[in-house]
Amino acid sequence: MLRYAARHGICCASRRCPHTVSDPAYPAGPTADDTKADVKGQTKQILDKIDKFLKDAGTDKSKILSANIWLTDIGTWSQMNEVWDAWVAPGSTPARATVEAKLANPALKVEIMVQAAK
Numbered sequence: 001m002l003r004y005a006a007r008h009g010i011c012c013a014s015r016r017c018p019h020t021v022s023d024p025a026y027p028a029g030p031t032a033d034d035t036k037a038d039v040k041g042q043t044k045q046i047l048d049k050i051d052k053f054l055k056d057a058g059t060d061k062s063k064i065l066s067a068n069i070w071l072t073d074i075g076t077w078s079q080m081n082e083v084w085d086a087w088v089a090p091g092s093t094p095a096r097a098t099v100e101a102k103l104a105n106p107a108l109k110v111e112i113m114v115q116a117a118k
Helices: 002-008 039-056 074-087
Strands: 064-071 095-100 110-116
Touching (some): 064 074
């Protein structure tokens, strides 16, 4: 799909995309180091990790194409979303799916995976 999107200039559910997707970056679902933090705190920690990963990969959050977010309690969606909205690059909000799921470590409340263009 990414190769198709790159050739045809589309992404994010068939919208025209300004990014070239010839060499995408895929951070592998980072989680929080401080598992005692609440959903907001864990989300902030994860987004800080994603910023660092994207920088190391030669890209940034303005080029995120899509995001998957897993919450252990969907009732905490608004808390996670408050941090997400403050972090996401203005005018570059990616397609996103947020679902409730049991995570590998019971102390984790959030996991986030993004795909970004370079």
